[in-house]
Amino acid sequence: MTRIHVTATVNGDPVEFLADPRETLLDCLRDHLGLTGSKEGCGTGDCGACSVQMDGVLVCSCLVLGVEAEGRSIDTIEGMATGGDLHPLQRKFIEHAALQCGFCTPGILVAARALLDQNPDPTEQEVRYWLAGNLCRCTGYDKIIRAVMDAAAELRGAA
Amino acid sequence: MAKDEIQRTYRLIGTRPDRPDGLDKVTGRARYGADVSAPGMLHGAVLRSPHAHARILRIDASKALALPGVKAVVTRADFPTGLTGEDWNLQENTIAGEVALYDGHAVAAVAATSRLIAQDALRLIAVDYEILPHVTDVDAAMRPDAPAIRPGAADHSVPEGLHPNVVKYIDFGHGDLEAGFAAADLVREQSYTTEATHQGYIEPHACLGQLGADGKGEMWVCTQGHWYIRRMAAAVLGIEAAQLRVTPSEIGGGFGGKTTIFIEPLALALSRKAGGRPVKMVMSRAEVFRATGPTASAAMKVRIGMKKDGTLTAGQAEFRMQGGAFPGAPVSSALYCAFASYAIPAVAHVGYDVLTNRPKCAAYRAPGSPMAAFAVESLIDEMCRELGLDPLEVRLKNAVREGTKSSYGPTYGPIGLVQSLQAAQAHPNLSVPLGPNQGRGVAAGFWFNHGGETSVSLAIGEDGTVTVSVGTPDIGGSRASIALMTAETLGIAYENVRVNVVETGALGVNEPTHGSRATFASGKAAVIAARHAIAEMCRRAAAAWGIDPEAVDWQDGAAVPAGPNAGKFPPMPIAEIAARMGSTGGPISGHHEVTAGGVGASFGVHVVDVEVDPETGRTTVLRYLVVQDAGRAIHPAYVEGQYQGGAAQGIGWALNEEYIHDAEGRLLNPVFLDYRVPVASDLPMIDTVIVEVPNPGHPYGVRGVGETGITPPLPALANAIAAATGARLRSLPMSPPKVLAAIRAQRGG
Ligand code: FES
Numbered sequence: 001m002t003r004i005h006v007t008a009t010v011n012g013d014p015v016e017f018l019a020d021p022r023e024t025l026l027d028c029l030r031d032h033l034g035l036t037g038s039k040e041g042c043g044t045g046d047c048g049a050c051s052v053q054m055d056g057v058l059v060c061s062c063l064v065l066g067v068e069a070e071g072r073s074i075d076t077i078e079g080m081a082t083g084g085d086l087h088p089l090q091r092k093f094i095e096h097a098a099l100q101c102g103f104c105t106p107g108i109l110v111a112a113r114a115l116l117d118q119n120p121d122p123t124e125q126e127v128r129y130w131l132a133g134n135l136c137r138c139t140g141y142d143k144i145i146r147a148v149m150d151a152a153a154e155l156r157g158a159a
Numbered sequence: 160m161a162k163d164e165i166q167r168t169y170r171l172i173g174t175r176p177d178r179p180d181g182l183d184k185v186t187g188r189a190r191y192g193a194d195v196s197a198p199g200m201l202h203g204a205v206l207r208s209p210h211a212h213a214r215i216l217r218i219d220a221s222k223a224l225a226l227p228g229v230k231a232v233v234t235r236a237d238f239p240t241g242l243t244g245e246d247w248n249l250q251e252n253t254i255a256g257e258v259a260l261y262d263g264h265a266v267a268a269v270a271a272t273s274r275l276i277a278q279d280a281l282r283l284i285a286v287d288y289e290i291l292p293h294v295t296d297v298d299a300a301m302r303p304d305a306p307a308i309r310p311g312a313a314d315h316s317v318p319e320g321l322h323p324n325v326v327k328y329i330d331f332g333h334g335d336l337e338a339g340f341a342a343a344d345l346v347r348e349q350s351y352t353t354e355a356t357h358q359g360y361i362e363p364h365a366c367l368g369q370l371g372a373d374g375k376g377e378m379w380v381c382t383q384g385h386w387y388i389r390r391m392a393a394a395v396l397g398i399e400a401a402q403l404r405v406t407p408s409e410i411g412g413g414f415g416g417k418t419t420i421f422i423e424p425l426a427l428a429l430s431r432k433a434g435g436r437p438v439k440m441v442m443s444r445a446e447v448f449r450a451t452g453p454t455a456s457a458a459m460k461v462r463i464g465m466k467k468d469g470t471l472t473a474g475q476a477e478f479r480m481q482g483g484a485f486p487g488a489p490v491s492s493a494l495y496c497a498f499a500s501y502a503i504p505a506v507a508h509v510g511y512d513v514l515t516n517r518p519k520c521a522a523y524r525a526p527g528s529p530m531a532a533f534a535v536e537s538l539i540d541e542m543c544r545e546l547g548l549d550p551l552e553v554r555l556k557n558a559v560r561e562g563t564k565s566s567y568g569p570t571y572g573p574i575g576l577v578q579s580l581q582a583a584q585a586h587p588n589l590s591v592p593l594g595p596n597q598g599r600g601v602a603a604g605f606w607f608n609h610g611g612e613t614s615v616s617l618a619i620g621e622d623g624t625v626t627v628s629v630g631t632p633d634i635g636g637s638r639a640s641i642a643l644m645t646a647e648t649l650g651i652a653y654e655n656v657r658v659n660v661v662e663t664g665a666l667g668v669n670e671p672t673h674g675s676r677a678t679f680a681s682g683k684a685a686v687i688a689a690r691h692a693i694a695e696m697c698r699r700a701a702a703a704w705g706i707d708p709e710a711v712d713w714q715d716g717a718a719v720p721a722g723p724n725a726g727k728f729p730p731m732p733i734a735e736i737a738a739r740m741g742s743t744g745g746p747i748s749g750h751h752e753v754t755a756g757g758v759g760a761s762f763g764v765h766v767v768d769v770e771v772d773p774e775t776g777r778t779t780v781l782r783y784l785v786v787q788d789a790g791r792a793i794h795p796a797y798v799e800g801q802y803q804g805g806a807a808q809g810i811g812w813a814l815n816e817e818y819i820h821d822a823e824g825r826l827l828n829p830v831f832l833d834y835r836v837p838v839a840s841d842l843p844m845i846d847t848v849i850v851e852v853p854n855p856g857h858p859y860g861v862r863g864v865g866e867t868g869i870t871p872p873l874p875a876l877a878n879a880i881a882a883a884t885g886a887r888l889r890s891l892p893m894s895p896p897k898v899l900a901a902i903r904a905q906r907g908g
């Protein structure tokens with residue numbers, strides 16, 4: 001199938017790639033741009049391991065076609081730390097042991113950042129419902145929820 | 160329990176430092192199975208049987224091979240013949256021979272220049288099938304009219320007259336069963352079923368394999384055990400194990416399901432056929448559900464005798480399990496676990512391993528134990544209720560302790576069941592008052608744990624920092640725990656130890672990270688390796704000081720004279736010894752390899768509070784407590800993580816998860832939307848109590864902690880639902896429709 005030229009911004013950098021119209025944004029990020037931090041756990045929108053933000057909106061990149069990224073701005077896990085400084089969520093995940101295998105972690109971090117962007121003071125229940133689309137099979141979520149709440153508190157303190 | 164040992168404090172053990180691989184894993188840098196590519200790489204894809212049981216009459220791949228970009232197609236004809244035993248099972252499961260044995264069984268595989276071309280090529284492979292009668296239920300598979308899936312597969316244990324689908328029969332016990340039941344005031348017998356569930360690791364299987372015509376190859380793969388992959392893939396392909404170099408990727412969960420091969424030999428066979436170009440294969444989620452894992456399903460009958468005061472007098476268990484179209488359902492371990500928590504004078508066990516047209520079951524966290532616990536712990540709870548006894552008190556009364564002869568034979572060393580029960584009783588969750596439609600359930604659980612073949616190397620760097628090479632992939636923080644134990648032993652900083660998970664060429668054979676053994680066995684070997692290095696460093700210091708090596712001790716990361724008679728020398732720190740090692744005799748390292756013994760079993764007790772909606776039958780978990788013996792928690796945060804993760808998987812198994820087949824034997828729910836694992840909003844915080852009864856078989860007292868936690872949730876939830884509703888569910892999962900039906904039946908009756 002003829003490939004389509006796509007121009008987009010990823011983590012602030014201009015990128016271009018040739019996408020087969022059947023390829024998802026996740027395929028394009030991973031296979032064409034070498035950004036393998038976003039993971040494929042299901043390819044059907046059920047696990048959230050592929051979570052990215054597109055023009056600020058949290059999406060499952062496995063449910064977006066690569067060609068739909070034309071002219072858009074995409075933020076992935078690779079852009080979460082600024083320079084050498086981890087985002088507070090990233091730091092808190094390490095501190096709270098909120099990852100075991102770590103495969104769900106990039107998607108959960110991206111999703112949690114999207115939550116805190118719009119709700120800096122979420123309740124435990126709000127965090128649980130926001131992250132209900134991000135499966136973690138290892139942790140039972142306890143430490144993930146604590147890490148997100150703690151990062152939110154730190155961000156509020158810093159603001 | 161040795162109190163002084165419990166109270167002994169360590170510099171690093173028991174602390175919670177950041178894990179060494181944390182940064183890579185929160186930045187997306189960590190490389191998992193599908194994250195690596197190679198020059199000249201092809202992409203593989205697998206054609207799978209759409210039928211539960213069908214004879215393969217013809218495979219025509221000519222159209223696929225004609226598609227531009229397609230480089231190779233393999234079928235069973237590309238694999239050697241004449242394999243026997245488990246090697247044959249592995250080969251047959253890798254790719255079907257004459258008969259496709261389950262929905263999703265691999266039939267052919269293709270390699271092409273892109274993933275999309277490989278997918279297109281699959282559609283061009285024509286397969287003619289003759290559909291055969293199938294069976295997916297364990298009890299149906301034992302009935303006389305059931306299709307014989309593989310006549311002749313049964314081993315010598317099976318008595319005459321049983322259906323050929325019964326491939327293994329187990330029968331053991333001790334004590335006078337009749338006398339035991341006669342001594343009871345209450346004897347009850349009930350039947351239970353559990354459905355197959357999947358390990359559900361979020362990372363699908365993925366590998367990148369390369370194999371040349373010279374029989375030399377390499378593989379990058381997400382696995383719990385790369386030596387296992389090497390041995391199995393080599394056997395299936397008829398190549399020499401040593402010629403295959405296997406490097407483990409980071410692993411996105413395994414839970415037992417990544418201890419065996421699926422696509423790995425296919426990638427290698429395709430590579431060999433495509434002139435040695437590397438072939439990457441990544442499973443889809445549907446492939447993971449249809450063709451990997453799952454665990455066995457079980458039908459169980461249990462009979463227990465109890466005195467009025469709660470004393471158990473006899474136990475009898477009959478378990479029937481199917482583990483797919485191959486022998487290997489965990490019937491034996493389920494039976495060993497059935498009564499392992501209790502001192503019962505007479506026990507009898509009978510088990511049947513049965514073939515069905517389902518995928519070959521793989522290990523799943525404490526294989527067999529959760530099913531056994533569901534049956535036994537449910538029945539004990541039911542009998543406690545009938546006699547008006549407190550379920551924790553009854554468990555305490557009968558609990559096994561040091562010196563008890565276990566139901567499966569061995570006599571226990573120091574174990575922590577009593578301590579765990581007492582800690583559960585003392586926990587504040589037990590005194591939270593319950594409201595209407597709410598109920599509390601308790602259950603105990605057990606897992607043996609495993610030592611296994613282990614080989615570890617440790618090398619002192621020129622600056623006195625230390626590299627540890629282990630062969631057990633790090634799934635949940637084992638790098639951190641091994642670094643802590645190594646640094647503790649050497650008397651150096653945690654940060655000065657780097658633990659690497661290395662490839663098959665770098666160490667002797669290592670069993671996988673299974674049986675809760677990584678922190679136990681690799682940790683134990685790392686400690687002994689560190690002691691070897693310490694002995695050598697003491698020798699170097701002795702030589703420098705001109706004294707006897709016996710007169711040198713190791714303290715706080717430095718060689719010191721052993722006493723006043725040894726002479727007066729200032730401590731010689733590891734960095735100083737390391738800086739000069741080139742001129743004092745060469746590199747300093749430590750090595751240890753062993754089939755690790757001294758394993759300590761881990762017992763746990765769970766307490767759950769639920770609320771059941773009487774209108775919908777939906778169960779909400781309000782509160783959850785895990786108490787478990789860790790022996791010693793090296794990094795308590797990751798011990799808690801194992802407890803919480805095991806509980807969450809058990810909750811999913813209890814309430815929602817199941818394999819659902821249609822009338823044709825096809826799996827109806829091979830996606831996460833329909834195979835619903837617990838999500839964040841399904842669960843409360845999971846409270847944990849780490850009990851520490853040190854295991855004398857480990858230098859720091861470690862017991863494996865990974866598996867026990869999945870065992871009690873199944874019965875604990877059933878017991879809580881019974882407490883909340885009065886309805887007793889004996890069939891998993893306890894999904895809302897089933898709970899609702901049970902509530903209605905209870906009201907009606
Ligand atoms: S991979 Fe996109 S939601 Fe699972």
Ligand code: FES
Pocket residue numbers: 098099100101102103104105135136137138139361411412
């Ligand atoms: S840490 Fe393994 S899936 Fe979340």
